[in-house]
Amino acid sequence: MNHDKKIQQAPEPYWRESVEIPTFPKVQEDLTADIVIVGGGITGITAAYQLTKQGKNVILIEANQLLNGTTGHTTAKITAQHGLIYDELIQHFGNEKAKLYYKANDEAITFIKDTINSLGIECDYSEEDAYVYSTTEKYEKKIEKEYEAYQQLKINGELVEHLPINLEIKNAVVMKKQAQFHPLQYLTKLVEEITKNGGKIYGNTIATDIQEGDQPQVKTRDGNTITCNTVLICSHFPFFDGMGLYFTKMYAERSYVLGAKAREDYPGGMYLSAEDPTRSIRYTNTSEGKLILFGGDNHKTGQGKDTLEHYKALETFGEEVLGIDEVKYKWSAQDLITVDKVPYIGQHSSKKKNIYVATGYKKWGMTSSTVAATLLTDLIIKKSSPYEEVFQPSRFVADPSLKHFIRENADVARHLVKGKLEIPMKKPDDLKVGEGDVVNVNGRRGGGYRDEDGKLHLVDTTCTHLGCECEWNHGDRTWDCPCHGSRYTINGEVIEGPAEKPLKKLD
Numbered sequence: 001m002n003h004d005k006k007i008q009q010a011p012e013p014y015w016r017e018s019v020e021i022p023t024f025p026k027v028q029e030d031l032t033a034d035i036v037i038v039g040g041g042i043t044g045i046t047a048a049y050q051l052t053k054q055g056k057n058v059i060l061i062e063a064n065q066l067l068n069g070t071t072g073h074t075t076a077k078i079t080a081q082h083g084l085i086y087d088e089l090i091q092h093f094g095n096e097k098a099k100l101y102y103k104a105n106d107e108a109i110t111f112i113k114d115t116i117n118s119l120g121i122e123c124d125y126s127e128e129d130a131y132v133y134s135t136t137e138k139y140e141k142k143i144e145k146e147y148e149a150y151q152q153l154k155i156n157g158e159l160v161e162h163l164p165i166n167l168e169i170k171n172a173v174v175m176k177k178q179a180q181f182h183p184l185q186y187l188t189k190l191v192e193e194i195t196k197n198g199g200k201i202y203g204n205t206i207a208t209d210i211q212e213g214d215q216p217q218v219k220t221r222d223g224n225t226i227t228c229n230t231v232l233i234c235s236h237f238p239f240f241d242g243m244g245l246y247f248t249k250m251y252a253e254r255s256y257v258l259g260a261k262a263r264e265d266y267p268g269g270m271y272l273s274a275e276d277p278t279r280s281i282r283y284t285n286t287s288e289g290k291l292i293l294f295g296g297d298n299h300k301t302g303q304g305k306d307t308l309e310h311y312k313a314l315e316t317f318g319e320e321v322l323g324i325d326e327v328k329y330k331w332s333a334q335d336l337i338t339v340d341k342v343p344y345i346g347q348h349s350s351k352k353k354n355i356y357v358a359t360g361y362k363k364w365g366m367t368s369s370t371v372a373a374t375l376l377t378d379l380i381i382k383k384s385s386p387y388e389e390v391f392q393p394s395r396f397v398a399d400p401s402l403k404h405f406i407r408e409n410a411d412v413a414r415h416l417v418k419g420k421l422e423i424p425m426k427k428p429d430d431l432k433v434g435e436g437d438v439v440n441v442n443g444r445r446g447g448g449y450r451d452e453d454g455k456l457h458l459v460d461t462t463c464t465h466l467g468c469e470c471e472w473n474h475g476d477r478t479w480d481c482p483c484h485g486s487r488y489t490i491n492g493e494v495i496e497g498p499a500e501k502p503l504k505k506l507d
Contacts, residue, residue, distance in 0.1 A: 020188075103387075129178065347394070426440065
């Protein structure tokens with residue numbers, strides 16, 4: 001199989017190509033609103049939709065254009081089955097909070113379904129059973145424990161020894177009546193409703209800071225100010241830290257997706273491996289028939305092997321399971337994972353009563369973002385939520401939070417030192433067309449990429465967040481920081497935070 005020939009195209013998700021996404025102007029003057037929402041992904045859009053329905057004066061701002069980030073690069077599974085999570089939640093949080101976590105996500109599924117029905121949204125929505133399967137004895141036992149947790153929490157599930165799809169397994173746990181959809185077809189309709197309800201949306205508006213107070217002010221990079229009563233930080237990584245220290249409580253992982261035409265018929269269902277490297281399968285309907293989405297092969301951002309190898313691994317997996325006629329799309333996504341695997345949703349900190357945050361969805365953004373939007377809406381409108389305590393950002397669970405906190409920050413320190421000690425041997429002139437790498441620029445570490453026209457792009461690889469050294473991402477042609485997951489274009493512009501400033505350009 002010629003992997004390179006099939007998957008060399010630039011990363012582009014099927015979702016974005018198959019829908020027309022509306023564009024909005026940038027903020028060019030000082031503004032006021034009841035609520036400012038920063039971040040135009042599924043969390044921000046869903047929150048704006050709910051709050052404008054309640055009659056609130058809402059301004060939503062996005063640093064680029066809507067739905068260009070993680071939401072546009074998802075696999076779009078709408079499920080409360082977040083891997084092997086419920087046994088772990090019971091062990092660390094107790095039965096009651098584990099039950100609330102499930103209930104919040106189950107209600108999110110109902111919210112999405114009801115919204116689709118009430119607004120008549122055509123978004124390829126279908127109910128599907130979701131499976132987590134094992135292929136080793138170690139994970140066979142973990143699957144059994146997870147099924148016991150399902151029974152304890154009264155989750156509609158089943159323990160099975162075979163899958164409808166051609167995969168040899170030890171066992172699998174099934175969560176019944178989950179769902180999948182086309183996320184951007186769903187969200188573009190919500191955007192339309194927001195504007196109908198009087199909400200204002202702005203694109204290409206980068207929020208850089210918040211001036212706290214009874215009426216907080218969101219500052220933009222262009223020097224404008226938006227004054228409000230409440231701020232919702234729904235950017236993928238919180239753009240405003242304010243001593244919340246979120247970069248110490250989360251780490252970033254990248255995962256990959258191939259959209260392919262398969263030789264064998266797909267039986268339906270959504271599948272996820274319990275073991276690493278992860279393997280995920282679902283389908284979506286297109287005008288040319290079923291497009292199969294093979295996902296997974298996750299790793300920490302900026303770390304591990306050549307990223308193109310992850311796409312190749314997924315193609316090999318797809319060939320073994322269903323046979324691949326053609327790879328139509330490839331893309332990757334970045335996910336933030338909290339130290340205890342539960343998202344941070346709620347007040348930014350105990351001292352910031354009118355600033356809220358939603359982040360750290362692991363890999364389950366469709367339900368988690370809907371949970372977040374509903375929870376934050378309830379906190380604003382009703383002043384309380386039954387799920388507030390489960391997701392509150394200020395929580396700290398001694399086990400596993402402390403253990404993972406120490407491990408992740410030790411990993412950051414290791415990569416910080418490693419990058420500073422590296423002396424690259426390759427020179428900029430050594431780079432071929434289409435090649436990027438760490439290079440020696442006049443005796444210092446730099447990053448180089450030679451584009452298809454032969455033009456050389458040189459940047460200082462020192463991340464502008466906390467000074468770690470970025471690594472070249474071959475698969476996506478970006479510079480990725482191995483410490484906190486910041487990502488940059490070939491010219492050094494910020495793609496993903498926590499970094500706010502671009503990499504320095506080198507001559």
